[in-house]
Amino acid sequence: MPDFRDIAQNLAEQEHICIRPLPMRAIDPTTGTASYLGAPCKSTVASVCPACADKARFLRITQCREGWHLDHEPENEKTEPTEHQTALLAARSDLFETYQQAKADGDEEMMSGVREIVADLDEEMKASGFRGRLPALDKDKKPRRARSTRRRQDAPNLPRLKVAKTTVGRTYTGGHQPSMFITLTMPSYGAINRDGATNNKGEVVGDGSPRDPDSYDYERAARDVVHFSALFDRWIQNLRRAVGWNIQYFATVEPQKRGAPHLHILIRGTVSRDLIRQVTAATYHQVWWPSHDRDSEVFPGDIVPVWDPAKMTFTDPGTGSALLGFDDVQDLLDDVEDLEPAHVVRFGDQMDRADIRGFVPGEKANRAVGYVTKYLTKSISDILDTDSDRTRRHYERLHAELQHTPCSPRCPVWLRYGIVPRGATEKTVSGRCKGKAHRRDTLGLPGRRVLVSRQWSNKTLPDHKADRAEFVRQLLASVGIVKPDTSHLQLSVVKPGDRSAPPRDHLIMAAIAQRKTWRAEYTRALLAAGPPALQDTSAIPVAA
Numbered sequence: 427m428p429d430f431r432d433i434a435q436n437l438a439e440q441e442h443i444c445i446r447p448l449p450m451r452a453i454d455p456t457t458g459t460a461s462y463l464g465a466p467c468k469s470t471v472a473s474v475c476p477a478c479a480d481k482a483r484f485l486r487i488t489q490c491r492e493g494w495h496l497d498h499e500p501e502n503e504k505t506e507p508t509e510h511q512t513a514l515l516a517a518r519s520d521l522f523e524t525y526q527q528a529k530a531d532g533d534e535e536m537m538s539g540v541r542e543i544v545a546d547l548d549e550e551m552k553a554s555g556f557r558g559r560l561p562a563l564d565k566d567k568k569p570r571r572a573r574s575t576r577r578r579q580d581a582p583n584l585p586r587l588k589v590a591k592t593t594v595g596r597t598y599t600g601g602h603q604p605s606m607f608i609t610l611t612m613p614s615y616g617a618i619n620r621d622g623a624t625n626n627k628g629e630v631v632g633d634g635s636p637r638d639p640d641s642y643d644y645e646r647a648a649r650d651v652v653h654f655s656a657l658f659d660r661w662i663q664n665l666r667r668a669v670g671w672n673i674q675y676f677a678t679v680e681p682q683k684r685g686a687p688h689l690h691i692l693i694r695g696t697v698s699r700d701l702i703r704q705v706t707a708a709t710y711h712q713v714w715w716p717s718h719d720r721d722s723e724v725f726p727g728d729i730v731p732v733w734d735p736a737k738m739t740f741t742d743p744g745t746g747s748a749l750l751g752f753d754d755v756q757d758l759l760d761d762v763e764d765l766e767p768a769h770v771v772r773f774g775d776q777m778d779r780a781d782i783r784g785f786v787p788g789e790k791a792n793r794a795v796g797y798v799t800k801y802l803t804k805s806i807s808d809i810l811d812t813d814s815d816r817t818r819r820h821y822e823r824l825h826a827e828l829q830h831t832p833c834s835p836r837c838p839v840w841l842r843y844g845i846v847p848r849g850a851t852e853k854t855v856s857g858r859c860k861g862k863a864h865r866r867d868t869l870g871l872p873g874r875r876v877l878v879s880r881q882w883s884n885k886t887l888p889d890h891k892a893d894r895a896e897f898v899r900q901l902l903a904s905v906g907i908v909k910p911d912t913s914h915l916q917l918s919v920v921k922p923g924d925r926s927a928p929p930r931d932h933l934i935m936a937a938i939a940q941r942k943t944w945r946a947e948y949t950r951a952l953l954a955a956g957p958p959a960l961q962d963t964s965a966i967p968v969a970a
Contacts, residue, residue, distance in 0.1 A: 825866050
């Protein structure tokens with residue numbers, strides 16, 4: 427028989443509220459009173475919290491729709507800094523000068539005290555709404571490492587135009603202003619088995635497992651997925667230079683059955699299909715790292731480098747000599763003539779069959795938006811879940827290859843190749859990296875599932891959420907329902923041991939009761955507003 431928590435969770439799912447609310451302590455600075463409320467967990471995975479995942483997806487749908495067929499240049503509205511922010515920055519500037527003087531005098535005690543004060547100021551400045559990075563007190567600029575920028579001989583040339591600031595596409599006769607849908611995939615690493623299933627085009631698709639696992643290029647597949655995001659950045663850069671205007675994009679990353687990533691990209695405006703194919707064929711990303719081929723591993727087995735506290739670095743367990751650091755090896759490579767990159771990443775060479783379509787605003791465009799955002803509520807492990815033993819073995823082998831593929835200059839996997847990664851300490855474990863690229867449930871796929879350009883809708887997700895809340899607030903106000911302003915409340919996470927905090931069951935019950943009240947008020951406001959309001963709310967899936 428179900429217990430109370432099962433019934434409460436089931437009712438919460440029916441009412442579309444968070445099933446894992448976080449207890450928060452709210453203090454009213456005007457009255458000094460404290461209360462407790464439940465904050466949504468904000469998970470984007472439906473298997474963790476369906477309500478929060480759906481709300482996150484609806485926000486992405488709203489963001490996607492607003493920017494795809496935008497017919498005017500987005501306006502940048504900057505908020506004027508407050509007097510408090512200005513005072514904080516002025517105080518930080520004075521402390522910066524004090525720190526530099528103490529550094530010149532060699533006053534370590536003064537420098538330590540200034541660092542503590544500046545750290546507190548930075549936290550206060552961020553809490554006030556300040557964004558961006560603040561200059562470090564003693565950050566030394568490293569010389570930029572120069573590498574060859576000449577195009578590879580095996581890549582076709584691209585037209586290069588000066589990129590104009592415009593972000594809106596061409597308007598055709600009749601006032602039509604279409605935009606485009608593009609799918610990019612990675613190259614083949616080996617033939618894939620067919621399981622008899624068909625896709626929406628009637629084509630037989632594979633189950634993801636290779637026909638011949640021994641000849642499948644796992645090393646290239648692992649490296650490609652690690653540097654996939656850098657390749658997409660280069661593709662966007664090349665496309666903008668080829669067309670001569672600042673193309674804006676909304677892209678989602680999904681894994682194919684074989685474990686390789688592919689992109690669904692919406693771009694504002696139109697570009698010829700031939701030019702898109704040309705740009706894709708000519709786009710590549712060169713990885714200028716030390717060689718990390720599997721046959722060049724220095725410590726492939728149980729014998730691993732050891733940390734030497736005296737030398738403050740890792741040493742060879744056999745000779746006791748210190749290993750070279752990542753930057754030291756890079757310096758040695760600078761002197762090598764005709765240096766070749768450690769790896770070159772490219773997209774697949776089947777762009778003649780790629781999915782490239784144009785859309786005008788309407789029902790078909792809405793279905794395309796739904797298709798692009800379809801898998802955002804599923805984790806990578808859910809998408810790659812399989813009942814096939816041979817496909818499961820393929821994923822395991824790809825994951826094993828990723829354990830030998832460095833994901834960044836700070837990756838501890840470099841120790842397998844006798845290279846000390848950047849920022850290594852005595853806590854660094856040779857060959858074990860906590861990055862997402864080495865996890866079995868992600869198979870190297872990037873952490874961000876959605877890639878959006880800065881001027882797509884000119885709004886952040888909190889901005890879109892605030893727009894929906896404002897719509898509901900104005901609708902309720904039209905029938906005399908005024909919600910209290912809670913923006914002045916100071917929220918903090920409930921600390922362990924706070925006996926006044928309510929249990930999660932109480933938070934769920936309070937949220938259920940509140941949701942029913944809100945829904946009744948929202949329905950009353952919609953009926954009072956009439957049919958036009960009902961039509962306007964179609965773009966706001968969970969406004970209440």
